[in-house]
Amino acid sequence: MTALLETRGVWQRFGGLVANSDVSISVGRGEIVGLIGPNGAGKSTLFNLIAGVLPPTQGSILFDGEDVTRMPAAVRCQRGIGRTFQVVKSFETMTVIDNVIVGALVRNTVMREARRKAHEVLEFTGLAARADVLASDLVPAEKRRLEVARALATEPKLLLLDEVLTGLTPTEAQTGVALVRKVRDAGITVLMVEHVMEIVMPLVDRAIVLDLGKVLVEGKPTEVVRDPKVIKAYLGDRHAVGA
């Protein structure tokens, strides 16, 4: 079976800055893949290229057997790529349920069905009790969950999570981890950018480490965290010596 998502030799340059150089990764169906790396490694850029915020300078992106390299974000969403934002972008003047309905409208043209779907998703993500609250009145952890709910309402095949677990209290993060597992169990492939290694590593099936815009290491989380190259990238030369 072919991979659900594949990037082939993707480059992204911003003027003289090379954010991604020759990145080729693939994500299989049903996987939870973690995209990690130190600050400035190019994770967010790659993430945005996959989501369709901007086209890559060079290279191609394949999703579900189709070349989506030049497709705008809205069309990619229709094809089955859902995403969250690192800095939450809720529709602040709308209620929680209305936020989710916007997502549900991608696959439900009848309002009644979109609304029913949205309620389902709120139930799934544990936000049902907050359905009629304005998004601006949610606490930060709930806003993160709303991001996930909205993306799930579009019924994606691939869910891109951009640091959804960062900056949460340990309890909140654990709830988040449980939600990601639940999402995968519902048959949705997950690609997550994450910063906090100790939370991500037990969660993901496979980790891809980026450093300086390139794929540094790729493999099982337990192997990746022991890899001298990874330790060096995160902590510098001194700490890699013993490895």
Added chain:
Amino acid sequence: MDKDFAARRRRDLIIAAALAAIAALTPLFVKDVVVQNIMILTLMYAGLSQSWNILSGYCGQISLGHALYFGLGAYTTELLFTKFGVLPWFGMLAGGVVSALIAMGLGYPFFRLRGHYFVIATIVIAEIGLLLFHNWEWAGAAMGITIPIRGDSWLKFQFLRTKLPYFYFALALCCLAWFVTWWLENSKWGFWWRAVKDNPEAAESLGVDVFNSKMGAAAVSAFLVAVGGSFYAQFVSYIDPESVMGFQFSLLMALPAVLGGIGTLWGPVLGAAILIPLTELTRFKFGGSGRGVDLIVYGTLIVLISLALPRGLLSLFSRPKKTGVAR
């Protein structure tokens, strides 16, 4: 929960029907022509503001150039009528279509602009339209067009002896604009518009066609405003560039919505019901002093409202939020 929502929608519809019925009966008791005149203008501006609210309130693309569509409606109708003998009813539709097309044509370049830059563009474009009509000989230039009066006629939509037909048309326009808003509010378009207003980037990621959402809102909004312009031209039976395309119309469409509650279903109606009689009364009272005093009244009101209630008068009535606890 769904029942709550459906009940709220139904309640809005019933209130609107009741208000419309009451409004329809007022001419039976109000025979004073001056007061009737104020009622007609109030209904007209309520309808116009409601239409403006679709693009600027729901979709968040603040336009201060809607006078252009108002004027285009008026001019299309009267040019077709005086030059080609086309009945105003068809002229009205034609004006609506012309305005909607021009709104989309202008949207093509300008919807790429954001925030203040978009607002500035709308003002400039409306001023250009005004200047073009000032200099367009065939359309009467600065002299304008006088609509030939041939006696009371529904066919030609002109009445000398009574203002009642105008009153009912203005009421119908107001109801139409309200109903269109009500209907669109709970449609894919309504949700898309609000999403685009709140956060275009997030909307895009959820499959919303941001650009076409704006185009759709502009077309509906411009169409309805142009119908209002056609009506106004018939009502005053004389048009010139300033009197149908002047900047004050752009303001008078925006202010009721802002005063009542921008991006809300009832805001424009509430705002117009307060603002327009107030304007007309102050103008009546301080007649001859030019437009100064009523504009001072507006200005002061808007400043006070935006300081005290930035979300408009309606926010006074909004129910306390339900507080649920996340699991």
